[in-house]
Amino acid sequence: MQSYAYDLHTHSCLSPCGDAEMTPNNMVNLAKLAGCDVLAITDHNTCKNAPALMKAGEEIGLLVIPGMELNVAEEAHVACLFEELKSALAFDEYVRARMPKIANKPEIFGEQIIMNEKDEIIGTDEGFLLGSTSIGINDVHELVESYGGVAYPAHVDRASYSIIASLGAIPPEAGFTAAELTYNCDYEAIIKRNPEIAEKLIIRSSDAHYLDALAGEKRRMHLPALSRKAVIDKIRAGHKGN
Numbered sequence: 001m002q003s004y005a006y007d008l009h010t011h012s013c014l015s016p017c018g019d020a021e022m023t024p025n026n027m028v029n030l031a032k033l034a035g036c037d038v039l040a041i042t043d044h045n046t047c048k049n050a051p052a053l054m055k056a057g058e059e060i061g062l063l064v065i066p067g068m069e070l071n072v073a074e075e076a077h078v079a080c081l082f083e084e085l086k087s088a089l090a091f092d093e094y095v096r097a098r099m100p101k102i103a104n105k106p107e108i109f110g111e112q113i114i115m116n117e118k119d120e121i122i123g124t125d126e127g128f129l130l131g132s133t134s135i136g137i138n139d140v141h142e143l144v145e146s147y148g149g150v151a152y153p154a155h156v157d158r159a160s161y162s163i164i165a166s167l168g169a170i171p172p173e174a175g176f177t178a179a180e181l182t183y184n185c186d187y188e189a190i191i192k193r194n195p196e197i198a199e200k201l202i203i204r205s206s207d208a209h210y211l212d213a214l215a216g217e218k219r220r221m222h223l224p225a226l227s228r229k230a231v232i233d234k235i236r237a238g239h240k241g242n
Contacts, residue, residue: 004037004226005218009069009079009154009180009205012041014049016110016129019210023119024052026211032062034215038231040065040081040205044129045099047092048114050085055117065228069154070095070140071132076163078140079180079203081235082149083228091147098135102128137163141175150235152178155207156197157185170196177238178203183216201238 011018012027031039039062041053050066057064066088067081082088103126104112112125135143144151153163153170156179163170170176178201181187191198208214223230 001222001224002226003220003222005035005220006038006231007031007036007205007208007214007218008038008040008065008067008081008203008231009042010039010208010214011043011069012049012053013111013113013115014046014125014129015043015209016104016106016112017209018043018110020111020113021211022209022214024049024056024115024117025119027214028053028057028060028062028064030211030214032060034218036062036218037226038063038065040067040079042067042069042079042081044069045071045095045131045133046125046129047082047088048125050088052115052117054085059117063226063228065231068092068095070135070151071130071161072135072137072140073132074137074163074166075132075161076137076166077154077161078137078151078163079154080140080144080149080151081232082147083232084148087147087149091144091149095133095135096127098133099127100131102131104128137167138171138174150178150232152176152180152200152203152235154180155182156194157181157190164194169194170200172196177201178235180205182207199239201235203235
């Protein structure tokens with residue numbers, strides 16, 4: 001087992017709340033400079049910038065995992081990571097069919113820019129990516145597993161768009177093996193309020209929407225190999241994999 005630095009929650013310029021400077025090359029190069037070994041791209045309700053980040057990461061020797069920050073019906077965010085790009089893009093199509101048919105208003109919410117690995121704009125997403133889908137929280141775990149991925153609730157300590165803010169706790173029937181906390185979360189305090197979190201593998205990532213957040217210190221995890229499969233297997237195993 002070796003220790004690898006990771007950041008498994010980041011947003012590119014495709015997320016309407018992501019800064020325009022969050023381009024594929026800016027993201028992978030800054031993450032690499034910050035000492036990151038594994039970077040996941042998790043834009044809101046879409047995986048469409050994953051191909052560009054994966055190609056850009058490959059060029060500099062950074063492992064990039066295709067993913068999504070899914071907004072479920074209960075208005076909670078769930079990080080979804082995939083071993084294969086093909087599976088991530090198939091999941092993207094599944095989610096798109098379950099999003100509200102609302103157009104984005106870039107003047108209010110921000111642009112939703114799709115890029116290639118050279119940071120060239122190849123399109124925009126006209127849908128409203130910040131909206132909630134019709135996918136329920138108790139369905140996410142098995143659904144993402146069927147696409148060869150793994151899912152876990154994002155930033156559970158936050159007062160908005162977290163599973164605890166929406167439901168008060170992480171329901172055991174949801175089947176999650178891991179949970180994400182923010183970097184500055186008081187672990188002891190949240191465990192006291194929600195003891196079920198202690199039973200899960202804890203992941204701490206930046207949720208970067210701006211380059212300065214992406215440049216910060218990274219947390220580390222022990223893996224048998226530096227691969228997307230190893231990361232997903234680690235999360236899937238939960239504490240059993242510690």
